[in-house]
Amino acid sequence: MHPAIQGLLTIAIGVSACVGYFALSNQFLDKVLFPAKGPNAGRNINRANLIRPWLFLFPALFALGLYLAYPVFETLRLSFSERIPGGGYKWVGTDNYAQMLDDRKFKEAITNNMLWLIVVPAMSTAFGLLAAQLTDRIRWGNLAKSLIFMPMAISFVGASVIWKLIYDTRPVDQDQIGVLNAIYLALGGAEPQTWLTIPLWNNFFLMIVLVWIQTGFAMVILSAALRGIPEGTIEAAIVDGANPFQIFFKIKVPQIKNTILVVWTTITLTVLKVFDIVFAMTNGQWNTQVLANYMYDNLFRANDWGVGSASAIVIMLLVTPILVWNVRNARKEMR
C-alpha cells in the first residue's frame, strides 16, 4: 500500500475510531448502563456523571501512560540492568552508572552541557529582551519581530546546514565561501580557520545556532510581558526624570521578572534535549559531545542500552527541578 494512502486511511480510521468511541461510549452510558428514566432516574444520572469524565479522558490517559509515564520507569529499570545476549535482562545494580562516570566522553558531555545550559538561555533571553524592547515602539516593529521569530520554524537540521555554510573553510589560496572566514581574513587573520574543530570554541559556534533559533521565542513572550506593564509606573518614572536605560532596567525588567524566569526555564529544557544540531554538525567530535547525543550514540551505535538508559536518566534528573517548579506553579494558579 502506498504510504500516502495508508496515511489517509489512518487519519480516517483514527479520527472515526476516536469520534466513534466518544459517541458510542456516551450513548452506552446514557441509554444502556444508567438510563435517565425509570425508578432510579435521578441516581442513574448522578452515576453517569461520575463515570463520564473518565470516558472523555481514557484515550488520552492511555496514550500518556503508555508513551510517557511507563517509559520513565522502564528506562529507570533498564539503567540498572544489562541485556543478556539472546534475550532477557540481568540486574547489575549501579554498574552502568559507574561505567558511564568513567567514560571520558560522558565527562565531556556533562561539561559541555553545563556550558550550553549557561550560555544559550542567557544569550537567547538577553537578545530576546533587547529585540522585544527595541521593536515595541517602532512602526515596522511587527515586521522586524516576524523576521527575528522566523528561525523558530526552521528545523535544527536545516539550521545546521545554514550555519555550516557560514563556518565553511576553503584552502588559503582560494576565495572563502564561509562568511566567518571571509570576515576573519578581512580583519587581518593569517589563514582560514576550520571553526568547528577548534576545541572549546567550537561549542560556542554550535550554541550560536540554538541562540539564533530561540531568540525569537524569548522575544515574543517578553514583548507581550512588556506590553502588560502598567503605563502608570513608566509615566511616573518619566516624570521623576528617569532616563530610558533606568526605565528599562529599574522599572520594566523587575516587573517582568517572572516571565523572564519562564522563558529561561523553557529554553533550558530545549537545551537539555538538544540533539539534532550536534548530531548534524559535528556528531560530538572535537570535544563537542552533549548528553542527548551521547545517549543516542550509546543506544543506537554502541547498542549499549544500559549506559544509554543511564544517561537518559541523567537528563531526566537535570529536568526534574524544572518539572517540580512547573507543577507547583500550576497548582498555585489553579487555587
Add this chain to the structure above:
Amino acid sequence: MDNIAGRKSALNWVVQISVFLLVALWLFPTVGLFVSSFRTADQIATSGWWKSLFPSEQNLVIRAADPDDFRIEKDGLFVVEGNLFDGSGAKVISVWGTSSRAIDAYEAGQTADLGDGETMTVQANGDYVWSGNDEQMAGRGQRVFATAETPPEFTVKNYDTVLFGTTDGAMAKAFFNTLTVTIPATVIPIIIAAFAAYALAWMDFKGRALLIATIVGLLVVPLQLALIPLLTLHGSIVELWIDILGKPELENARRFAEVNPLGELLGYQPGDGVNAKGYLGIWMAHTGFGLPLAIYLLRNYMVGLPRDIIENAKVDGATDFQIFTKIILPLSFPALASFAIFQFLWTWNDLLVAKVFLIDASGKTTVMTNQIVELLGTRGGNWEILATAAFVSIAVPLAVFFSMQRYLVRGLLAGSVK
C-alpha cells in the same frame, strides 16, 4: 520639554538602526542558504554568496572558434570572427591576453600582434577578429584569457536535480514521506486531547487537580527516555500480531513461519516479516509525545470560555457530548489551530523520533531531515545540493509560519512550550 523631545528623536534613530542591524543579522544566515540554492556548484565553490548579488570580476579562459570550420578568406588572409560569449552580451571584458603568463596584456578593443602577421582583436562585449595566413589559422582555436565583469547569474537547475533527479531525487520521496508522517501525527492528538481537555476544564470529578498537575509534569519529560522502552514495546506488539495471525519463525519472532486464514486474509505469507519500525509506530509516538502540550493548551483555553453558555446549554437539556461537539469545539478553534501549528512544525522538523521509530535499513522510509543529515555526511562539499535540499525542507514550515503566525504567537503565550 524641547530638550527631551530632541533627545527622543535621536534615541529613535538609534533604535531604528539597532533594530535594522538585529534583523539583518538574524536574516543573513537564511538568505545565504537561499541565494546559494540558486547558484551552480562552480559559483558556490569559487566565491562567497554575498558576492553573487553584485557583478563580479572573473578570469575566464575561452577558445576562439575552430579555424578549420569557421575561417573565411579575405584579402589573402584567413579570418575567424565571432563572440567569445556566444553573443550572450552580459559580460564585459576589461583586459585580456593570449598567454597564461600575461592575461592582462591588452585592453578591450586593442589588437594583439601574435607574430608573423597573425593578429587578434577583442572588443569589450566579446566580439573578436582573429586573422593570419593559412598555416597559422589551422588546428585549434586561439586561447583567450579574459578578465570580464560578470553580472549576477542564478539558476533553478539545483531544484530540478534535487526534486526530480535520479540520484538525488530521493528528496521528492522524502518530502512525501515527511508529509505522511506529519498529517496523521497532527490530527490524531488534537481529537484525543480535545476530549480530555474538556473533561479537565468543565467536568467535576475527584482527582482532577492531580491529573492536571501530572500533565504539567509530563510536559517536560524528555522524550529521550521513551525511546528504548517504546521500541521494545513496538517489537512485542509485532510479535503478538504474528502470534495472532500465524506462527513465528524460531530464530526470528518477527517473521511468519505459518500463516492462519485470518493472516492470509490480510495478505501475509509464510516468510513475510513485520517491521517494528513504520508509519503506525511514529504516528503513535508523535501522538503520545504531543498530548501533554495539546491537553495543556486546550484546557487553558477552554477554561476561559464563558460559563454562561455552557450552563445555559445544560439547562436546555444538552448532554456533555453535545456541548462539547456543538459549542466548545467550534469556540476553541484558535487554540486548536495553535496546537496544530506547533505539532506540525515539531513533527515536520523532527529528526530523532523519525530515526528511532520510522527509518529502517531499507531506506524506503526516510524523511527530509534525515536525508539532509545523510547529504551532510556523504556530500558535505556539494553545497548546491545541500542548500537546495535544506531549502526544500524549510519551505513548508516557513509558509505555515508566515501564514499562521498569529496562532503560533497566541499558542506560545497561552502556555509554555516543549
